[in-house]
Amino acid sequence: MTRIKLNRTAQSRNQPVAEQNRTKFQDAGVFVMNLIGSPGCGKTTILEYTARHCPGQSAVIVGDVKTALDADRILQCDIPAYPIETGGSCHLSAQMIADTIARLDLDQLDYLFIENVGNLVCPSTMDLGENIKVGVLSVPEGDEKVRKYPALFLRTEVVFINKADLLPYCPYDVERVKEDCRKARPDVKVFEVSAAQGTGFGPWMEFLRQPDV
Amino acid sequence: MLDIALEAAKAHGHALRALNIKVGALSSASAEALDFCMKMLLDERSMGDVEVRIREAPARARCECGYEGEIKNLFEGCPRCGGFQRDILDGQDVTLDTIEVANDKD
Numbered sequence: 001m002t003r004i005k006l007n008r009t010a011q012s013r014n015q016p017v018a019e020q021n022r023t024k025f026q027d028a029g030v031f032v033m034n035l036i037g038s039p040g041c042g043k044t045t046i047l048e049y050t051a052r053h054c055p056g057q058s059a060v061i062v063g064d065v066k067t068a069l070d071a072d073r074i075l076q077c078d079i080p081a082y083p084i085e086t087g088g089s090c091h092l093s094a095q096m097i098a099d100t101i102a103r104l105d106l107d108q109l110d111y112l113f114i115e116n117v118g119n120l121v122c123p124s125t126m127d128l129g130e131n132i133k134v135g136v137l138s139v140p141e142g143d144e145k146v147r148k149y150p151a152l153f154l155r156t157e158v159v160f161i162n163k164a165d166l167l168p169y170c171p172y173d174v175e176r177v178k179e180d181c182r183k184a185r186p187d188v189k190v191f192e193v194s195a196a197q198g199t200g201f202g203p204w205m206e207f208l209r210q211p212d213v
Numbered sequence: 214m215l216d217i218a219l220e221a222a223k224a225h226g227h228a229l230r231a232l233n234i235k236v237g238a239l240s241s242a243s244a245e246a247l248d249f250c251m252k253m254l255l256d257e258r259s260m261g262d263v264e265v266r267i268r269e270a271p272a273r274a275r276c277e278c279g280y281e282g283e284i285k286n287l288f289e290g291c292p293r294c295g296g297f298q299r300d301i302l303d304g305q306d307v308t309l310d311t312i313e314v315a316n317d318k319d
Contacts, residue, residue, distance in 0.1 A: 010307035151241040
């Protein structure tokens, strides 16, 4: 028996495509964000607000297992939206993004938002070629999500705590969640918002004008 | 990952006998699920005699204070300085570490 050292990660097929995407994004000067959160945490609502107030030209790629319902919501904000129906896969892959951006004129864009499939596990390790990963938490989900899904929050440069307007009605320790985010990743930026009410977005808009990551 | 193993075995010119896989503690992957899937794939390809060995790899980090060691819990600070400024060195990936192939003597 002969042993052969390979040291190849499970991402070996995904990573080169992610790097090709990243090069295309850099060449076009577009800042790309990969939004990851549970189903129903408010990713689309955050993007509706962001798309309407974005300080530049933006487009949105929306991943869902079935339907283009979320992409339709973004289109109603007069922002180009490209649905990816995964048909069962619980996360987007770099190849799905490569196939989608082939239809986009990246040079016309300043920002590209990618809404991943609602899931806190699988999307965390799948590089799409984005500049940053954005974790989306919401108050009614409970304040232990960061602890329960450390592999995601180790990788998120930005975290939203959404549905902050529900804080008076839910047991939720915001400061503890922020502290957990910083323990997982000391340089994380945390934005507390209510996307449905359109409140708390000032610092996020400031960040978009000058993303210092 | 199985394709990578088979390509490497083919390049070596001998039959694949075993895969040695590391599952990092911060990889979001389940060793049990991976084992199940890998064996199913091997059975489907009539290679049920290929061994799959999965080892869980701890997360390791280097703190800004210089301490290097295993992280058991991401939310506990460095055992030396208590801080959280650290670089993760290992444990973020699922890795096909080595394969074993038959040789001429087998």
